[in-house]
């Protein structure tokens with residue numbers, strides 16, 4: 001075991017108070033100490049998710065008693081040291097996962113939380129886009145939506161971080177996927193498994209006369225009564241986000257209104273309306289209830305996590321060539 005002193009410093013991206021992402025600063029902070037049940041990971045790549053902006057809100061600032069915080073969640077890297085009670089990992093293991101404070105040279109995480117070994121054929125940059133968006137999609141479809149083979153599934157907002165994982169996961173469960181996205185993403189969304197793609201700039205999915213067994217709403221830009229129109233008897237609606245409205249002027253308020261509406265509908269709609277606005281990263285990801293064909297072997301794990309078409313997360317290789325910053329697409333999330 002390697003003992004790491006807390007006096008050792010590392011570079012990290014720090015939020016000191018509420019503001020825009022421009023207020024974030026790279027600073028020297030204390031490197032976290034390895035917990036007995038956890039690992040210290042040298043971060044090789046991270047990625048940016050909408051949830052990372054939360055650290056810049058007044059509420060987050062208040063909750064952490066006005067203290068600065070290291071931002072970022074997704075990471076991939078190499079285990080540098082292990083705690084004395086760790087049994088699942090050893091020094092040198094290549095891993096990926098999700099924990100607060102990932103825009104840093106090092107993170108510490110309990111071995112029981114969201115960290116797993118990285119398959120050899122997946123790069124650090126690819127692995128670093130998986131956990132936040134992928135867990136959100138998996139938990140939304142499998143745990144909350146109770147997705148079943150043969151169901152008709154509608155994904156509104158299918159071409160971003162959560163949506164691209166959702167299309168692939170729903171397909172792996174044997175669902176018939178209808179995806180909603182803009183014109184420029186129609187081909188790519190079809191290529192990852194959507195049987196039907198609705199271009200929202202050309203057609204209104206609520207007026208297409210189709211009904212579904214499960215709707216995953218990532219865009220959150222339609223009223224509950226619009227959505228109800230496309231849900232068949234006994235269907236389930238899972239609200240994940242408000243990507244279609246939250247980035248427009250006044251979007252924050254509209255997004256909050258949307259969240260409250262879904263919450264109210266979930267009370268009135270019983271078990272068939274579910275609000276999942278943040279994935280739980282408290283436990284190691286479970287493959288229980290996995291779709292047939294997805295097993296536990298490395299080759300199958302690699303297939304299950306490969307972010308073939310993740311358009312939504314921005315990959316940030318921490319120590320790639322000259323600190324290169326890859327963006328999968330041009331606009332900020």
Ligand SMILES: NC(=O)c1ccc[n+]([C@@H]2O[C@H](COP(=O)([O-])OP(=O)(O)OC[C@H]3O[C@@H](n4cnc5c(N)ncnc54)[C@H](OP(=O)(O)O)[C@@H]3O)[C@@H](O)[C@H]2O)c1
Nearest residue numbers: 132133157158159160161162181182219241242243244312
């Ligand atoms: N990323 C996460 O891990 C995570 C976790 C929990 C909750 N959420 C929430 O989930 C939402 C989506 O996150 P994300 O990371 O997937 O965002 P994203 O990568 O920006 O993707 C947004 C998606 O919404 C679509 N969209 C935008 N305007 C639309 C409209 N008018 N009609 C239909 N679709 C529209 C986009 O399609 P086009 O690009 O084709 O226009 C894209 O598919 C956010 O509200 C976020 O807060 C995200």
